Amino acid sequence: MAAPERKELESTQKMKAVMGKYFKELAAGPQAGTKTAWCTSVGPAELLRALGFNVYFPENHGAMLGATRTATDLIPAANARGFSPDICSYLTSDIGSYLMNQTPLQKMGMTGPPKADVLVFNTNQCRDVKDWFQFYAREWGVPCLGIHTPRAIGDLGDSIIADVAKQTEALVAPLEAVAGAKLDPARLSEVVALSKQCTDLWKAVLETAASMPSPITFFDGTIQMGPAVVLRGTQDAVDYYRVLLAELRQRAADGVAAVPGERFRIYWEGMPIWGKLRSLSEQFAALKTCVVASTYCNSWIFDALDPADPFASMARAYSSIFICRSDDVKEKYIGAMAAKFKVNGILYHDAKTCPNNSNSRYMMPQRLQAKLGIPYLIIHGDLNDLRLYSEEQARTNIEAFAEQLAGA
Ligand code: SF4
Secondary structure (H helix, E strand, C coil): CCCCCCCCCCHHHHHHHHHHHHHHHHHHHHHHCCCEEEECCCCCHHHHHHCCCEEECHHHHHHHHHHCCCHHHHHHHHHHHCCCCCCCHHHHHHHHHHHHCCCHHHHHCCCCCCCCCEEEEECCCCCHHHHHHHHHHHHHCCCEEEECCCCCECCCCHHHHHHHHHHHHHCHHHHHHHHCCCCCHHHHHHHHHHHHHHHHHHHHHHHHHHCCCCCCCHHHHHHHCHHHHHCCCCHHHHHHHHHHHHHHHHHHHHCCCCCCCCCEEEEEECCCCHHHHHHHHHHHHHCCEEEEEEHHHHCCCCCCCCCCCHHHHHHHHHHCCHHHECHHHHHHHHHHHHHHCCCCEEEEEEECCCHHHCCCCCCHHHHHHHHHCCCEEEEEECCCCHHHCCHHHHHHHHHHHHHHHHHC
């Protein structure tokens, strides 16, 4: 029997409403007397929310600039200011957007990103986020605070957790000074509990892709992850993922495929190519190949969060993420994902301006192919700077990869 044709996810309209409400609240913050904290995407959002800040995530804005394909025109403005074209293109497109006063947020009725009262980074992902936030701190004369997490972590020992937890606790006093309010430990536990519920639901959403056929693709995931990134720690995110999960479980039970006629299943390693999500999604669909799982979407799963022990558990959660781990840990992780999602191959995106999230440069694909016995493909591109992506070459290579899988 032929698989039922796929319809768009009904939940997506609800997600758009939830995200719209978030941006409205951000815009209304200053008039409402609510302070704004900028936070890195895998930073201590729970602490900021518990202190009553509106929390804004510039990486989300970077992704918007990529997805709307405005990034490539904005990056040169940041380059002219002195930021190299070789560094993070989220950073250069976001700062370019600021310098040129052009942002997709203007189409949503906002004048631009909300001005920060304080910026809080975590170097668990890269150093670029610190440089990025410091630029705005200098521009606006506001504090820039942060957590310096070690990178390439093998065993996540107690000493690392203790250090990162201590650094997080040390943020409390300066943040209270900006917020003009004392941290309520009960409120922090409550926010961590909501964040944990959000993360558990997001994980369950992604795990529906283990069904064959999968009811969701990586490309859907990059859109559906919005609330997990910007609204974790809120009831809105929890409520949304309950609805989405129910819809996906129903689709899995009914055999509704994200890619009708699914023949092959791929793991996507590395950053999305934001400006090409649609064309890549269409190409994979035409090849009856479903990108079922990715390191990227999984990066907002924080199993370790525990409302009974907020600081230590935040430290553990934010130091466990894939990007700050050693290659040995990363390979074990990808091996487990390949087995869980029953993938036929792995695609590595080597993103020119994000070495931190590109894992094909030190022989990982070759080592994993030898261990797992499944083929790989490396495509060269970038998250936001489409001048670094040769679409024709990538499309040809993807097509050849599907043929290789068919012949395997
Ligand atoms: S991890 Fe990569 S994409 Fe993300 S902020 Fe750092 S350099 Fe940019």
